[in-house]
Amino acid sequence: MSIPTEHAVKSIIGSFELRIREILEGAWEDWLLEPNKSIKSARTRASIVFDFIKHRAITEFDGDPLITALPRGQTIQFLLKDEVLIRFKKANASGLGSNIETTAVLRFVDPQLMIPDLLPEILRVEVCYHLDALATKMEILTVGARDRKRRIWAYEVARPANSDVLSFELKPATSPSSGVEIRPRAKPAASEADKEE
Template sequence: MPFAKEEEVRKVVQPLFEDFQHIYQSAWKDWLASPVASRMQHKRVRANFMWNQLISHAKVRFDGRAGVRVDTKSNWDGVLINEQFFIRMKKAESSLLSRNYPTRAALAFHDQIQDLFGGVARLELLYVLSSDETEVEQIVLVQRHKKQILWKIDVVGDSGADTQSIIPFAPTAPTNAGPVSDRVIKPRKDREQKDGNQDRPAAGGELPT
């Protein structure tokens, strides 16, 4: 079932949303504490560092967990849930399109007509940085078909967790930057009420390279 229904995915994956938040928080904290962060010469350095830490923290978090494990399928590493959903952890732009060099394998992963893993659906758990790239603004679970986002789930906003207890994702801010509670990941719906904007379905676009 390469194509997966949002409601079916939500039912299975939602109990793990707090785990995924912890994994992404931990990876971002590792990046901020890394001596490489202040000397980064290209964004791919950060993306590679984050990918490594996401996989590392996921292995620890899900160690011994029934039905959930970090797995490698073909050339991809991700989280396999109940032998139903394979979730790849990636960085994305605000369009929610992950960044991939358009190799044949990369294009195949996003072509849901192709059954690459024997009926296992392919999903992506994406993090989106703020415009100034000082914090993780969104963690979103999506299924993508080619250049189109079929559906999306806000992992933070739909987790039911107390978002005020989330560890700040931004580096130590100047004294005029406002309280820590203004610099944590918050549900998108809270930000929309503040901004007066409405949530719009993610649209496709040109494949980033």
């Protein structure tokens, strides 16, 4: 299999990106509603979030003739337009999907290895969510190609139009016509004890 180019992948999955974003952001919202999340480990969190992603993706893509769900053991991958195979992952510090190196993982991340039952020309990419430093929110969502432990390229999943623009109406703390005058605080007068020193 050849290494997928960003342009080729984007041209195939671009029309699915808003749906992919909704799946991931919805799964994170599900996690935020989870009781006792503060006592759960990072690994438990990743597993629970993945389950939310998996169920949301299955529901979202069900019945879409351009998407085939491919369950594989405890995980699931999705084949888009019979050309691009995606898997959802939490990003590690290097921006790659975090995982334990199993045979199945190596088949996905090593462009030289074949995935059973798939044509060799199928392009494989990861859709990753990147958490902020405190793991309180998904900071960025990316689509990326890799060669084992090396990221080849990645780009941010499309956002809805105008989603990154927040409008705030700024009002002055006091109106100039309110007559309020702001004065610096005067230093307190020295006490008798201070004067004797």
